[in-house]
Amino acid sequence: MNLIRVRKGYNIKIGGQPSEELLSISRPGKVAVVPERIPFIKPRLKVKQGDAVQIGSLLFEDKRRPFLKFLSPGGGTVADIDIGHRRVIKKIVIRLDPDERAVDFGFLSESDLVAISRRDLVAKILEGGLWSLLRALPSRDIAPRDAEPPAIFVALDDLEPFQPDPSVYLQDQEPLFLFGLKVLRKLSSRVEVFARQATAGVLKKLNGHITGQVAGRYPADDPGVLLYAIRRSSTENQTWYIRGQDVLLLAHLLKHGNYPTRRTMVVGGNAAQKTGHVHARLGMPLAAFRPFAADGMNTRWISGGVFQGYPTGPDSYMGLYETAITLIPEGLHREFLSFVRPGFNKPSYSRTFLSWFNSSQLPYDSNFHGGLRACIACGHCAKVCPVDILPQLTFKAVLAEAVEEYLALGLMDCVECGLCSYVCPSKIELSSILTAARREYHQEQSQT
Amino acid sequence: MKPVKNFFDSIRPHFEKGGRFSRLYPFYEAIESIFYGPDHVTRQGPHVRDSLDVKRFMTIVILALIPHLIFGIYNTGYQAHLAAGLPLDFFPVFTLGLWVVMPMVLVTYAVGFFWESLFAVIRKHHISEGLFVTCMLFPLTLPPTTPLWQVAVGISFGVVIGKEIFGGTGRNFLNPALTGRAFIFFAYPAQMSGDKVWTATIYNNNAAVDAVSGATPLAIATLTEAPERIEQVLVDSGYSFSQMFWGLYPGSIGSTSAFLCLVGAFILIILGIASYRIILGGVLGVLMTGWLLNLLAGGSSLAWLTLNPFYHLVMGGLAFGLAYMATDPVSAPDMENAKWIYGFLIGVLTVLIRVFNPAFPEGIMLAILFMNLFAPFLDYFAVKTVCKKRIPNV
Ligand code: SF4
Ligand code: SF4
Numbered sequence: 001m002n003l004i005r006v007r008k009g010y011n012i013k014i015g016g017q018p019s020e021e022l023l024s025i026s027r028p029g030k031v032a033v034v035p036e037r038i039p040f041i042k043p044r045l046k047v048k049q050g051d052a053v054q055i056g057s058l059l060f061e062d063k064r065r066p067f068l069k070f071l072s073p074g075g076g077t078v079a080d081i082d083i084g085h086r087r088v089i090k091k092i093v094i095r096l097d098p099d100e101r102a103v104d105f106g107f108l109s110e111s112d113l114v115a116i117s118r119r120d121l122v123a124k125i126l127e128g129g130l131w132s133l134l135r136a137l138p139s140r141d142i143a144p145r146d147a148e149p150p151a152i153f154v155a156l157d158d159l160e161p162f163q164p165d166p167s168v169y170l171q172d173q174e175p176l177f178l179f180g181l182k183v184l185r186k187l188s189s190r191v192e193v194f195a196r197q198a199t200a201g202v203l204k205k206l207n208g209h210i211t212g213q214v215a216g217r218y219p220a221d222d223p224g225v226l227l228y229a230i231r232r233s234s235t236e237n238q239t240w241y242i243r244g245q246d247v248l249l250l251a252h253l254l255k256h257g258n259y260p261t262r263r264t265m266v267v268g269g270n271a272a273q274k275t276g277h278v279h280a281r282l283g284m285p286l287a288a289f290r291p292f293a294a295d296g297m298n299t300r301w302i303s304g305g306v307f308q309g310y311p312t313g314p315d316s317y318m319g320l321y322e323t324a325i326t327l328i329p330e331g332l333h334r335e336f337l338s339f340v341r342p343g344f345n346k347p348s349y350s351r352t353f354l355s356w357f358n359s360s361q362l363p364y365d366s367n368f369h370g371g372l373r374a375c376i377a378c379g380h381c382a383k384v385c386p387v388d389i390l391p392q393l394t395f396k397a398v399l400a401e402a403v404e405e406y407l408a409l410g411l412m413d414c415v416e417c418g419l420c421s422y423v424c425p426s427k428i429e430l431s432s433i434l435t436a437a438r439r440e441y442h443q444e445q446s447q448t
Numbered sequence: 449m450k451p452v453k454n455f456f457d458s459i460r461p462h463f464e465k466g467g468r469f470s471r472l473y474p475f476y477e478a479i480e481s482i483f484y485g486p487d488h489v490t491r492q493g494p495h496v497r498d499s500l501d502v503k504r505f506m507t508i509v510i511l512a513l514i515p516h517l518i519f520g521i522y523n524t525g526y527q528a529h530l531a532a533g534l535p536l537d538f539f540p541v542f543t544l545g546l547w548v549v550m551p552m553v554l555v556t557y558a559v560g561f562f563w564e565s566l567f568a569v570i571r572k573h574h575i576s577e578g579l580f581v582t583c584m585l586f587p588l589t590l591p592p593t594t595p596l597w598q599v600a601v602g603i604s605f606g607v608v609i610g611k612e613i614f615g616g617t618g619r620n621f622l623n624p625a626l627t628g629r630a631f632i633f634f635a636y637p638a639q640m641s642g643d644k645v646w647t648a649t650i651y652n653n654n655a656a657v658d659a660v661s662g663a664t665p666l667a668i669a670t671l672t673e674a675p676e677r678i679e680q681v682l683v684d685s686g687y688s689f690s691q692m693f694w695g696l697y698p699g700s701i702g703s704t705s706a707f708l709c710l711v712g713a714f715i716l717i718i719l720g721i722a723s724y725r726i727i728l729g730g731v732l733g734v735l736m737t738g739w740l741l742n743l744l745a746g747g748s749s750l751a752w753l754t755l756n757p758f759y760h761l762v763m764g765g766l767a768f769g770l771a772y773m774a775t776d777p778v779s780a781p782d783m784e785n786a787k788w789i790y791g792f793l794i795g796v797l798t799v800l801i802r803v804f805n806p807a808f809p810e811g812i813m814l815a816i817l818f819m820n821l822f823a824p825f826l827d828y829f830a831v832k833t834v835c836k837k838r839i840p841n842v
Contacts, residue, residue: 012496234839237839300489304493307495308493310492310493311490328495331489332489334453334486335484336483336484337483338484338499339485339503340504350498350500351718351720352719352720352721353499355499365496366489366490366496367487368488368490369497369498369499369501370502370503371486371488371501372574373501373502374576374616374617376578376777377618378777379777390834393782410838412841413838418493421494422497424498425501425504425505426502426618427497427501
């Protein structure tokens with residue numbers, strides 16, 4: 001087993017790490033899909049309000065790639081289609097019947113799986129609406145249907161605060177996971193499974209299947225970072241990846257012949273009064289997590305982790321790729337003479353606060369802690385970037401529309417981790433600027 | 449702190465969008481943010497942000513410069529009393545220094561802040577705290593006899609030409625304080641050079657500054673002719689190595705003490721604000737050039753050639769320039785390996801200018817400005833090497 005050491009990156013000292021405890025949560029009355037949080041698609045609706053749907057009924061497809069189908073995570077009636085600004089479909093809400101019915105896609109036994117051709121397998125996954133779980137580097141778009149990737153990376157862990165622990169979501173699911181790996185091996189001759197060292201030690205039943213151990217700080221276990229660390233030639237650039245938990249969804253679809261609904265999620269963050277793992281449903285209403293938020297506090301709800309998640313609220317729903325609810329305090333206060341405080345409690349990547357000596361958890365909130373300024377060339381962003389992009393030069397190249405230059409600087413290797421924006425004393429939205437440029441570039445490429 | 453908060457809360461609406469003075473918002477923001485950090489929250493990932501902001505970054509540099517200001521005040525008074533043959537008691541010496549130095553500092557801040565606000569309001573930018581560092585550095589590099597109107601002209605030139613016409617902080621490639629300093633050096637040579645300018649004269653006391661006690665160590669070194677040794681001549685004039693290290697000798701207001709520069713550089717490096725690569729590179733450049741010149745000295749009549757290289761480090765403004773000006777991140781290169789070369793060449797150039805161009809004994813100023821111009825080239829090559837290593841993905 002290889003050990004991959006990632007030298008750069010950074011861990012924030014935020015509290016509210018979810019415990020391994022499995023908390024129970026009641027069955028929701030509604031579920032939803034949230035198309036606006038699936039990148040690179042333009043949804044074409046296939047249902048209207050009032051339609052009856054089953055688990056696995058088609059809700060919408062991508063206009064550009066109609067073979068990309070997005071299915072209903074629940075059985076019942078389409079209760080609401082929320083269309084926002086510029087006709088963006090924000091969410092499609094399904095009111096659940098007491099006894100939901102599911103579309104039957106036909107299952108594959110182990111021997112079927114051995115016998116099935118790659119083409120038929122691809123068709124089956126597309127039909128079952130889960131092709132979108134496979135993503136392609138470097139753009140992170142949904143994997144192209146017709147290509148065979150140089151490799152598929154499976155990322156079991158995610159160091160972002162906070163994401164589910166593989167030892168929890170894989171508990172008793174190992175056979176299903178191994179079935180999923182077999183599926184992936186049909187799609188690519190090279191499948192790599194990565195886990196943190198600590199995780200690899202716990203997941204004894206997967207021994208022999210984990211091909212690489214990762215050591216390093218956030219976002220060391222991101223597939224893009226791993227690819228950057230181990231690739232030898234540019235032929236590997238189009239590697240696909242899938243997250244460990246999504247392997248279970250894929251395996252469930254093929255093994256049981258119906259659309260999976262279970263998601264293991266975490267609730268965490270320093271504004272959560274209770275943390276832990278939850279077996280929730282895909283498309284769960286976030287209102288169900290209200291009891292986890294501390295009372296009487298202005299709280300930022302994040303779908304996903306602190307770095308890459310979306311701002312959301314208890315009236316929203318879990319998106320397809322999201323596996324976490326992170327709650328942090330909303331930082332709406334003005335702090336008196338903040339810039340001259342010794343700051344034993346103030347989290348910072350720099351060494352300019354006494355918190356440098358404080359190894360305990362520190363209070364984090366959503367405040368910018370400073371005004372927007374021009375870049376002062378401090379170099380912090382370049383020091384944390386896990387893929388050695390020079391964000392301070394790349395973002396200037398992006399703003400100046402110097403395409404050759406920002407591509408040469410490695411824009412497409414950016415893993416959108418957000419660390420550069422986090423450390424920037426000038427409060428420049430580096431990662432958002434780079435992410436937008438990456439998406440635009442990819443979209444232009446894929447249209448030609 | 450309620451009253452302060454209430455005060456800002458009550459006047460803020462006038463400066464915000466739609467308010468009567470909304471055009472002056474950058475000015476308002478600069479003042480308010482001295483007291484209260486902003487209440488802006490993130491709207492996208494990353495949802496949390498580091499506690500460090502530009503204000504704290506720059507404040508730390510200013511704090512590191514405060515000992516220089518205090519020592520400079522004392523030294524200015526001390527040299528003036530010494531030259532006039534007055535007693536050297538602490539209190540009157542310090543008061544005199546205050547009287548000479550503080551007006552220069554205040555004029556610098558007032559004029560600098562005026563220009564920065566003006567451009568911020570026109571461009572609808574924020575006022576960058578880098579200005580406050582510039583305004584602290586600038587008077588510390590001046591001779592104590594500089595007339596206030598020249599102080600005003602110098603800082604105006606530095607802020608407007610050195611920075612604003614390039615688009616403001618972050619886009620300037622010259623260090624603004626040094627640009628201003630260099631401007632008045634060339635525009636008003638009479639007030640900026642010679643032996644008399646380095647010591648403030650006092651109380652309309654007509655006792656002319658005695659030429660020897662008024663000359664700076666650099667001037668003395670330049671006048672020395674081999675086979676006399678500069679070290680010996682300096683000692684004869686009352687400047688031992690240790691005295692120059694501690695800094696009690698005539699010179700620019702705040703840049704005589706190599707000791708304080710050492711402490712300040714150390715603090716800034718520990719806190720991660722100044723690049724040790726630039727500073728160490730500079731020190732290496734000075735020592736290696738000095739040592740090479742020693743080897744070349746032969747029978748030359750240039751006393752500079754035989755000077756112990758360490759003397760360069762403690763004489764004049766070299767230490768100050770290396771610690772606080774060369775390390776200005778905006779005008780230095782971005783790339784870590786380019787910083788070594790940048791620092792090193794600053795050291796080399798400073799010594800070469802001192803030794804071979806006696807018209808500008810203060811080589812550090814020109815060396816840094818010159819390397820400011822070259823920083824983008826150094827970066828260009830460093831970035832190219834980095835990009836070459838990347839496996840391309842397009
Ligand atoms: S550029 Fe920023 S967002 Fe992209 S990988 Fe580097 S640190 Fe992360
Ligand atoms: S962290 Fe921000 S201020 Fe520092 S170099 Fe990067 S972009 Fe510039």
